[in-house]
Amino acid sequence: MEITINAIRAIERDWALAARANSTLLEQIARVVNGPFHLIHPPTFADNLSNFQNVLRQRGVPGNVYFGKKANKAGAWLREVSRLEGAVDVASIPEFVHALANGVRGDNIGVTGAAKSDDLLWLSVRHGALVAIDALDELERSLAIARENGPLRILLRILPPNAPNSRFGLSPQDLAAALTLCGDNRDLIVMDGFSFHLDGYAVLPRAELAALLIDKCTEAKAAGFPCRGISIGGGFACAYIEEADWLAFKEALSPDQFHAAKSFSHFYPYYQSPTGASMLDAILQTTLGNATLAEKLIAAGVELYLEPGRALLDGAGMTVFPVQGFKQNDEHGIVTVAGLSMSLSEQWKNSEFLPTPHLVQCGPERPQTPVHAVIGGSSCMEYDVLTWRKIAFPARPRHGDLLVYPNTAGYQMDKNESEFHQLPLPPKIILSRHGGETTWRIDE
Numbered sequence: 307m308e309i310t311i312n313a314i315r316a317i318e319r320d321w322a323l324a325a326r327a328n329s330t331l332l333e334q335i336a337r338v339v340n341g342p343f344h345l346i347h348p349p350t351f352a353d354n355l356s357n358f359q360n361v362l363r364q365r366g367v368p369g370n371v372y373f374g375k376k377a378n379k380a381g382a383w384l385r386e387v388s389r390l391e392g393a394v395d396v397a398s399i400p401e402f403v404h405a406l407a408n409g410v411r412g413d414n415i416g417v418t419g420a421a422k423s424d425d426l427l428w429l430s431v432r433h434g435a436l437v438a439i440d441a442l443d444e445l446e447r448s449l450a451i452a453r454e455n456g457p458l459r460i461l462l463r464i465l466p467p468n469a470p471n472s473r474f475g476l477s478p479q480d481l482a483a484a485l486t487l488c489g490d491n492r493d494l495i496v497m498d499g500f501s502f503h504l505d506g507y508a509v510l511p512r513a514e515l516a517a518l519l520i521d522k523c524t525e526a527k528a529a530g531f532p533c534r535g536i537s538i539g540g541g542f543a544c545a546y547i548e549e550a551d552w553l554a555f556k557e558a559l560s561p562d563q564f565h566a567a568k569s570f571s572h573f574y575p576y577y578q579s580p581t582g583a584s585m586l587d588a589i590l591q592t593t594l595g596n597a598t599l600a601e602k603l604i605a606a607g608v609e610l611y612l613e614p615g616r617a618l619l620d621g622a623g624m625t626v627f628p629v630q631g632f633k634q635n636d637e638h639g640i641v642t643v644a645g646l647s648m649s650l651s652e653q654w655k656n657s658e659f660l661p662t663p664h665l666v667q668c669g670p671e672r673p674q675t676p677v678h679a680v681i682g683g684s685s686c687m688e689y690d691v692l693t694w695r696k697i698a699f700p701a702r703p704r705h706g707d708l709l710v711y712p713n714t715a716g717y718q719m720d721k722n723e724s725e726f727h728q729l730p731l732p733p734k735i736i737l738s739r740h741g742g743e744t745t746w747r748i749d750e
């Protein structure tokens with residue numbers, strides 16, 4: 307059977323291209339680690355964060371960028387957040403402590419997540435963190451904790467009118483009750499504004515909902531609340547591949563491109579526009595009525611907070627799996643790697659991480675005979691497949707080679723990793739340059 311296999315070429319940063327071309331370095335790390343590992347590049351994260359901060363500055367909008375920490379667990383990102391006076395969005399005590407331990411001050415920590423534990427609320431009071439209140443009973447628990455321990459800064463998270471089935475946010479009735487409760491307890495609760503978190507990657511619904519929250523701020527300020535800002539959450543788009551490759555993939559999509567004729571009901575939009583900081587600019591430049599969102603924020607004296615996760619990690623990491631073996635079962639082969647599909651969390655959502663992995667051929671030269679192959683993990687589960695899609699390799703992969711998955715730092719690195727089969731979690735290796743040399747160390 308003849309099938310067409312298009313490469314889905316990842317867009318890669320210079321550091322990643324250089325690292326991938328440096329097989330000596332990769333082999334050295336692989337020998338030390340003796341298993342799969344992640345490479346991370348904090349300067350790229352810092353560039354992404356600065357780009358967001360610069361958009362706010364250029365548009366004259368005061369605010370803060372909260373890194374949505376759950377997208378990657380490395381500590382190295384947090385050092386960059388501290389250095390650039392950014393902020394971090396956390397949802398658990400370990401995430402909170404990790405941020406503090408890496409120099410992020412409590413007043414630059416945002417606490418989201420549904421129904422926070424009493425301990426997390428208490429820690430937030432102690433450190434002056436900003437807590438997004440998601441339900442009335444959570445506000446009541448917060449009040450009790452604030453009564454003992456001092457005031458708590460909050461945002462009230464609203465249930466978006468354009469996403470009424472979300473399980474997050476306060477309904478209009480509960481929001482009214484929450485405002486009354488805040489009004490009755492001004493010494494304990496600092497009502498600092500409103501927030502929302504929308505699924506999807508569209509500009510317009512975010513801009514419209516932000517405008518609605520600005521109006522709510524104006525009302526709340528009139529009622530005497532400090533109401534300093536609004537948070538528009540995360541969901542800033544990323545483009546992993548070029549548009550032409552994305553269109554070609556969608557055009558040719560059929561089950562015969564996948565192992566076992568597997569079909570998928572959805573994929574992440576691997577090409578989109580605008581992305582990252584440009585998407586923030588597009589939101590700020592959206593005209594609503596007679597003014598842009600940026601102008602409305604400035605006129606109302608309202609700060610803008612955002613919580614990008616994936617978009618700050620774009621281009622900042624990749625994952626290396628040692629090839630354990632190869633076999634030819636059918637017209638396509640199966641590569642088995644050291645490591646598990648749990649590292650690529652798209653597989654957890656019954657989807658696939660599409661950018662094509664690169665084969666780094668190690669050891670003696672071999673005939674460059676192209677093969678098609680899919681990529682399985684080293685567990686005993688049939689479903690433990692990293693890539694169901696048949697990949698065109700320039701030569702037959704073999705034991706000792708390395709397989710590099712590009713641009714994995716945002717959610718495709720450690721979000722769902724497990725120690726299945728008692729395998730250790732892949733370490734994260736920080737790459738940096740010292741005196742013209744590339745050096746590496748393990749992220750703690």
Ligand SMILES: *Cc1c(COP(=O)(O)O)cnc(C)c1O
Nearest residue numbers: 374418540541542613614615616
């Ligand atoms: C997950 C999450 C984010 C980050 O989302 P991204 O899509 O990675 O930008 C931000 N805020 C909240 C409340 C979240 O749950």
